Amino acid sequence: MLFEAKTAEAIASFTLSDHQQVFLRDVDVFLDYLVKNPVPVSKNKNQPPVKWAEPLNRLLSSPDVLTLKRPLTASYARIMGLLLLGRSSGLASLRPDSRGNTILHVHDSIYQQWQVMTDIERYFTLLEAWINRGYATNVGERISAIDNRFLSGFMMMLGDNDLWQGRPAHDPGFYLRRGKAFNLSILKMTGLADFQFEDSNRKINYLKLTPWGQLFLTACRQGFKDSLICGNYEDDDEQINLLPAIKTIRSDVNNTLEKTAPVIAASYILSVALGSKCTRTLKVSADHLLEELAEAILEAFDFDNDHLYHFQYLTSFGADRSIGHPAMDFCDGSVTETRLHQLQPFPGMKITFVFDYGVNWEFEIVVMHGSEESTSDIQVIERKGKAPEPY
Incomplete structure (x- = not known):
């Protein structure tokens, strides 16, 4: 009690x-x-x-x-x-x-x-x-x-x-x-x-x-x-x-504020930036695992998937959350078990993808908007700027 x-x-x-x-x-x-x-x-x-x-x-x-x-x-x-x-x-x-x-x-x-x-x-x-x-x-x-x-x-x-x-x-x-x-x-x-x-x-x-x-x-x-x-x-x-x-x-406390359920789209358009001049725009299903998103981001920037990483974001109430590679023990969840929709994405949401803790590459992800058009594969729909050399 x-x-x-x-x-x-x-x-x-x-x-x-x-x-x-x-x-x-x-x-x-x-x-x-x-x-x-x-x-x-x-x-x-x-x-x-x-x-x-x-x-x-x-x-x-x-x-x-x-x-x-x-x-x-x-x-x-x-x-x-x-x-x-x-x-x-x-x-x-x-x-x-x-x-x-x-x-x-x-x-x-x-x-x-x-x-x-x-x-x-x-x-x-x-x-x-x-x-x-x-x-x-x-x-x-x-x-x-x-x-x-x-x-x-x-x-x-x-x-x-x-x-x-x-x-x-x-x-x-x-x-x-x-x-x-x-x-x-x-x-x-x-x-x-x-x-x-x-x-x-x-x-x-x-x-x-x-x-x-x-x-x-x-x-x-x-x-x-x-x-x-x-x-x-x-x-x-x-x-x-x-x-x-x-x-x-107290019998006089009945009404409280009920948060409305988040609207989850079938897919999302994500803008991923590495620095100020290099961006890739991806179309991702809400059901894709974050492991698949990590692989797609690295491939879009011509990086090899050969280091540990994690995704960092704030919930709608500002709680700091991290979803990481299965080998990471400090994260709140694993990329092999977490799908994009579980982050409750919304337009304007910011997510940081941190890769290779020796160099600490930070890919800044912004959720642009959702779509009811689903996609089976993660698609790179726009490329701007030359990606830096990873090593």
Whole structure:
């Protein structure tokens, strides 16, 4: 059972404070702004530009006050926290446009679900999304953790005992340096911790979990530990069944956000680049094994298939995944057992094919679009540029 009696009683009697209701209003401000202002994001980090973030910051209940001469979007801790909540819940998603840009927008069907939810349902749904799927990589950042999630990857492993025992953190700056300001902002917005940022969100001199935060996060922390012991993983993540457990305690938590099933095409057009001037365009069946895709890529660039390799990509929630040669023991799966459709490809998705660890060739793959026209063989439909010599 995820929650012991004391925690279950606290969850059953929990009501939203004024502070937490303001947080939910800020979430709605963020979503409404994104509905009206879908925005191209940067290619490397999938972050919106600062000129998009600045007007949004002024609309929030407690705007970040920055004294930096040239602030970046990542400087706005509250906006980055809201962005991570949006991405991890599925409310905010990415899609390609006709010009090859990646657009951050509100996911219509999930947003419709959000609009019929009560505030208490929204609160627990966002907490669950952040705790289970709040990968920093989904907003273009990395934290010093085993998997880029704050609670399971960072706080559970590295958090000091003072914080967990209800005392102020011995070194609050440690949490800011390694856990990042946007995760701390989520802790504060949701009423799980108390602190104040200083120096344009670059310094923190105090950090303490609230009684609610200590109780709730300790239960979640133990849930992650139990899942590791039992090996009861979900979707390859050490996830905890947070919302189902809350539903058994509270009869007023019924509606949650259900992710729509991915649409899998019969085949996909993949653009594969080696450097800036050499590309090959392939047509690949969704049922082709990644082993077959690796062979086709190497052949298209006149490389011999004589070294180890792996494919690296981010899931739709930003989890880092790798599928490798059968001899590789650090990967999440094998190319001999994984088919392209299992990666849940979507237009604009980026995959890196790393070949020959001595030289470390990196082939950048972009999923251009899907097609209902199947193909039995992987076809090279376009070649541009001369491939480099592999040795």
